[in-house]
Amino acid sequence: MSNGFTAVRAVADNVVGWARRRVTPEIPEADLDHRDPDFIRDRLPGTWLLASLYFRADVRGLHRIPADKPVLLVGNHSGGNVPPDTFVFTLAFCSYFGVERPFFQLAHNLVVSAPGLGWLRKFGTVAATPENARLALQAGRASALLVYPGGDYEVFRPSWERHVVDFGGRMGYVQLAREAGVPIVPVASVGGQETALFLDRGQWLARLLGVDKRLRLKSVPISLALPWGLNISDLAGHLPLPAKITVEVQDPIDVDGDDETVNKAVLASLQAGVDRLAVERRFPVIG
């Protein structure tokens, strides 16, 4: 039994080492110039079709986002490695404020550097580093940065906890907003965790395989998803079920307290928004 485990661990180490060697050089520098407004504009109709017909998306409260100064948008995150809430909100933001307003999204290094996902950088997706976050908030007179503090911890929560906002104790975003002198605008969404049946975060599996330290992957999630059936890790993504996605922007929160106080206020605002939207849903997926 012990020999078997050692062999599995050795194979995992080799795979992870290979992945790290391939991925690390691909992680983009803190260069926000990859964002291309004309590219975004050309992609909006296709995104609109997908959001309108497949996800029947509904985005509310965009008027609450200050139009004339930089803002940090903080959302609850759902949907595994294919999170529909991100692209639905990106579509709505770019349509409402125009593609000319600098708008960036932080994502895990693996997402930004994954083969075939280079186009995300043209949409303004940058690797989640403090340097990129600071630069994004300084990118223009009214730049906006979307972050999901819960990240891979929240996005792989079990589907039966789909209406629970949980950042896993992460609150570095408050410091970011404070240093940049920008308000935090919470963005609540529901529906994303119904695009597959998420069973377990698989943090124990991440530790077992050692990817928590080597690739900063705190989860190797386990889910039932199309087209794989049993889906371990979700690294190859999945075909999301056509769950109705509803997003609601909340009132801005000024960063005028300590990190914990502000974090509590943001979580409370998001949870209240999610609860409100959850009450409207009659059935999972259908909405």
Next chain:
Amino acid sequence: MRVQRQLVVDTDRHTIWSLISDPKRYPDFMPNLERWETVTEGPAGVGSRYTVHWKIGAAPVGGVIELVEFDEARDLAWISITGVSLRGRFRLRDAGPGRTKVTFRLAYQSPGGLLGLLADRIASRQVGGTLSASLENLRELVEA
């Protein structure tokens, strides 16, 4: 893609013009209007700019528009400066004593090639419904 709706209202052109020539009143009769903000100062006229978004499908569609025609009691037209390429027009014509034919027209073209064409076609039904409801609301306002 050009979408047009029209109806005949039991009132004269000047009464209707007093309403449509004041874009601040548009939220009073246009449904699905998610955003309407005045960009330029002063009374409405050629060159006046507004930020306008209609909720079409999943996203607010529109941008900054500029009035390009302001022909009293006859035509009011605009083009978009940002966002989806858009031309809009209110057209007022006599339809007999004390009656006016009101035409509300939107011509728009999404970017993105084939997907843009498909999006335009699919959105046209909702756009048409929005135009019809706007005209019905306008009629209720002026005939009240």
